[in-house]
Every structure is written in structure tokens, then in C-alpha cells.
Amino acid sequence: xxxxxxxxxxxxxVTQEGLAFLREYDFPCSEHILVTATVTEDGxxxxxxxxxxxxxxGFVAGEANHSREQRRTRAARIFDxxxxxxxxxxxxxxxx
Numbered sequence: 001x002x003x004x005x006x007x008x009x010x011x012x013x014v015t016q017e018g019l020a021f022l023r024e025y026d027f028p029c030s031e032h033i034l035v036t037a038t039v040t041e042d043g044x045x046x047x048x049x050x051x052x053x054x055x056x057x058g059f060v061a062g063e064a065n066h067s068r069e070q071r072r073t074r075a076a077r078i079f080d081x082x083x084x085x086x087x088x089x090x091x092x093x094x095x096x
Contacts, residue, residue, distance in 0.1 A: 006051035012089035013043035018082045021075070022056075025063065029055035050093060057086040 014022070019037055022030055033048035033056060048056070064079035 007049045008093065009047055010050050010053045010089045010093050011045060011047050012053065012085045013040070013045055014082060014085055015043055015078075018078055018085070019044050019046075021078050022060075022082065025059075027056055027059040027063075029059075050090065053086055053090060057083060057090070060086065 019034075022034060029048075029052045033046050033052055036045070036047040038045045060079050061083045064076055064083055067073075067076035067079055
């Protein structure tokens with residue numbers, strides 16, 4: 001199998017609440033992803049490079065862990081949902 005291109009596009013879907021958190025926290029590597037936000041029947045579609053989505057996933061997962069440590073259950077749930085959406089999109093990318 002040929003190596004995957006880090007600039008290939010990955011699509012994932014989030015809720016309005018998830019999008020609000022991403023905008024509020026303004027993680028590194030999120031600016032190019034957030035400008036693609038489009039409301040669809042499946043949720044809010046975000047598109048980013050494989051590299052940017054992977055980078056953002058790392059920050060989101062870290063924030064989810066921090067939220068659990070601080071007993072911020074609502075924030076932890078939202079960050080977990082965001083991480084799951086990005087992980088699923090990246091996993092689908094690698095099985096193509």
C-alpha cells in the first residue's frame with residue numbers, strides 16, 4: 001500500500017455544541033478546519049488535512065483528559081465526542 005499523503009482531506013461531523021467548544025478553545029491547527037464548517041443533515045461538517053485533523057485530535061484528547069481530572073463532566077463528554085468523530089474519520093481514511 002502506498003504511503004498516505006498528510007495533506008489529503010478528512011471529513012468529520014460535530015454537533016453545534018462541539019463546534020462552539022472548538023471555537024472557544026481555539027486549538028492550534030484548528031483555524032483551517034473551522035472555516036470549513038457547513039451545516040448538513042448529518043451535523044456540522046468539518047474538513048481538514050489528515051495532518052491538521054490528527055494534530056487537533058491530540059489537543060482535544062488532552063483537553064478531554066484534563067476536563068475529567070477537573071470533574072467537568074459536560075466538557076469531558078463534549079471533548080470525548082469530538083475526539084471520537086475525528087478518530088473515526090481518520091480510521092476510515094486509513095482503511096480506504
